[in-house]
Amino acid sequence: MDTSGMQITFLGTGTSSGVPMICCDCEVCRSENLKDKRLRSSILIESATTTVVIDTTPDFRQQMLRINNKKLDAVVYTHAHKDHIAGLDDVRAYNFFQKKPMQLYADALTQNGLKREFDYAFSDHKYPGVPELEMHTIEKNKTFITGDIAFLPVEAWHYLLPVKAFRIGNFAYLTDVNKIEDDQLELLKGTETLVVTALRKQKHISHFTLSEAVALAETLEVKQAYFTHISHQLGLHEAVENELPPHMHLAYDGLQLQIN
Structure with a gap:
């Protein structure tokens, strides 16, 4: 596929609690730097004719209003944790203005989670005004x-x-990841731009640390890497950015990449 001219917009780059975190008074949560203010992690992908969001976070409505988005063709899901699916109901606005169902792409496990959380939208007898959705199944390693x-x-x-x-x-794009098997890593070889989770510097049970994310980028020999799904524990954006190699960066809300 020719991805010439494809644009990536970071709608959110924070972990499940967002940054600032409720009740927290650390220097990151108190920071006035806009790059330290992170909604939940999601990206918008725009090609010549198609606009897709990866994950609908609890901040989905705010994220789309913030960039004044008027077109969305599909949502692609990574998994069914609440911070990645909770905003699904707000695709109703696109149903109304685009006059068509929203196309959803998810694996079977994630579909089960979506149907539990939004049972009213998948019911045989739908209440007026619920989201109009068409589900497509993602199969392992099969391009769609x-x-x-x-x-x-x-x-x-x-x-x-x-x-x-x-x-x-x-x-x-890899978010909410702490392990990749060798055969799946092979599928990523040749990647030039990598976006990957880097939760914090300390070891975590279910997310790459910053050093682990850097190591993955080095293993894949990417031209540029951007780290996302960041917690307030990682540190101030400016300070951490200065610690990274020149071709690696912390992503931030609103950052846009042109992919050639």
């Missing part, structure tokens, strides 16, 4: 296409939960 964007799903682990990472041409 929505519009003119092709996604290669890559299996990864979020502690004991299998989650989906995605490779789109020479771009890859």
